[in-house]
Amino acid sequence: MPKFANAFALLGESESEDVKELIEVVDERADVSLLEALKKKNAIAKKEADAKKEAKERERLQREIHSPTRELHTWILFVMANSQFVPACIMFIANIVIINVGGAIGGWLNGHVAFYDTNEQGYGVETTALSSALFNNGQTCGACFEVTCVDVPKLCLPGTTKVTATNLCPPSKNASANWCNPPSKHFDLSQPMFLKIAKFAAARIVPTHFQRVPCFERGGIKFYLGVRPNFLLVLVDDVGGAGDVVDVKVKGLSTGWIQMTRNWGQNWQTGGGWDKGRNAYVVGHDWGAVAGWNLSLFRPDRVIGLVNLSVPYFPRSPTTKTTEAIRQIFGEGCHVIQFQEPGRAEKAFARYDYMTVMKKFLLITNNMIAPPDMEFIDYLETQSSLPAWLTEEDIQVFAEKFEESGFTGPLNYYRSMDLTWELLAPWQGSKIMVPVKFMIGDKDFGFKSGGTSEFVQGDEFRSLVPDLEVVIVGGHHFIQQENPQEVSSQILSFLRQHPADQ
Structure with missing residues (x-):
């Protein structure tokens, strides 16, 4: 096969026997487009093989995570994936009054953590997505956590990382990727935050501890408004202190204080009446x-x-x-x-x-x-x-x-x-x-x-x-x-x- 003598070496090793067979019959009369087709098919086969290998590794990690010998520890699962998270703490700007801010702080707890690309999401890197058990229907949105790696000297780095909860890591029906499913307490850290407490490794998993800590304001509390006829949605951001908000009221130009209710996360809503006297x-x-x-x-x-x-x-x-x-x-x-x-x-x-x-x-x-x-x-x-x-x-x-x-x-x-x-x-x-x-x-x-x-x-x-x-x-x-x-x-x-x- 003079023309494609090095075709198999070019394509790389593959477990796909039909790809090997096709390469062997290529001769000098073959069109170059055939080689491109073979490359594509071989790449698909390799991707499928890698996916199977990754699934097996995740199953092994899941068994280890839930092992009775590890029940006193939390785990960080380091997953390189483009997961889709529901933004809970970034939206619209104005002045509202927060009546009360609360949330328990302190005490080391247990959970899991992965990483995702927060730069791409646009929220910075000192953030985390939480599993349903921790996110608590969005009530923990805005809370701050301290996370540290434990028990794996070869992978753990000294010190801790502090992050703010901004997103939900949604539950999955995939049994090999169910770390965000209840009752797991799981974090998806940004990659820079993960690398502050652990080294990147083939296993991509380390045990950790975490706890609630006070948040620090950066430029003052921010309010993002979504206004529609007879409806007002307010997102409270950068609260500081406990981080999560437990009560919000709004006052119009010609109204008293109007109680708002939680829509989801730190989004608070109210119906009509707040905009009386809005003309100027x-x-x-x-x-x-x-x-x-x-x-x-x-x-x-x-x-x-x-x-x-x-x-x-x-x-x-x-x-x-x-x-x-x-x-x-x-x-x-x-x-x-x-x-x-x-x-x-x-x-x-x-x-x-x-x-x-x-x-x-x-x-x-x-x-x-x-x-x-x-x-x-x-x-x-x-x-x-x-x-x-x-x-x-x-x-x-x-x-x-x-x-x-x-x-x-x-x-x-x-x-x-x-x-x-x-x-x-x-x-x-x-x-x-x-x-x-x-x-x-x-x-x-x-x-x-x-x-x-x-x-x-x-x-x-x-x-x-x-x-x-x-x-x-x-x-x-x-x-x-x-x-x-x-x-x-x-x-x-x-x-x-x-x-x-x-």
Whole structure:
């Protein structure tokens, strides 16, 4: 067989006699695809043989696990498998109040442990799945355990590992893989946690002890919310202390404390009633005003009234994207256009310290169109003195925040304007159907340019916002800081004019 003389060596040893026979009849006229078919068939046969061998080993381990001579010990079963676990402690974010946290801690107990890939699951590595006997219908979710290897010097490592229960290791109908079945007390550790207490070995099993221990918070308690009409689901995470939660209550804006019941694990539920008084007044400025307009457009049922400052509700063009419309009116020197290129504005801003950048923006007095070949931030003036309404301490607050986060986040709002235009297509021609008071400074460049003054005081704006009151106040762009008394008075007047339903 000149062409496939080494075929059997290439395929490797196999217990499949039919594969050997097929290889022996291959000659020079055989097609290469036949060799590929033989490889595939041989691989299947080898996999089946390995599975049988693995099943026999598991049966032996199970007999050893349940041996009367081992009844005072627990076991860790090290299984390399892609088991599917039910997530019990990761979901949705908000503020709920836990009334009581409990759970017994201390005392070494007995059980089994395997490992699974928690990185793939997305929950980190200091976690474990529990058998039904330990998981207790999810009530042990969030509890923490300490596990140590015992009695096998060749495999055990000194010390212990601490893990948090996050998943259920489900029972199996397979007799050779029933370590999670009641009444077994079994853990499935992540591989890194297993390797802290035991070496990897062919037998893949070591005896262990475990006990409940206190949990340590990492960043504070977290709440994940699942909200549906007449239903609220809350998942409590990162509790600390005992780890498991025994009672939860929730309080709405206009309700007393409402008792929640355990859904499963640390998921707690309640029906309707918690969301009474959920509607709100909304006040926004600049990009906050845009958010207020969109919220009122999408969910007018949630907005009692809207007070927006400085940025009016412009109609969406059905054909022209937002940045193109701005480019047509103001040209390439407009800050909106310059901000579109990722990294450009950040690089230009970096030539100044954060205090100077904030002064330039907070004290804009000139128009916002930079000359050709000039960066917008360079074009803005740096005032030599501060007005009475702004202090160095005020600016420092803004500067410190942006020093922590950088400017890319807010600049990305500008870079997503065209995406927003696309997403708003279903609301083309829609009106704002909530009561609105709109305020803008008489010296605001946005008010004085691009026809905004005429639009704000004309009929088109009122046709888009039927229940509208427009107030022109003294000041530039940041009127809530420059003229706080007038702005506050106007907001309070609006609230009195549009009281919330009691």
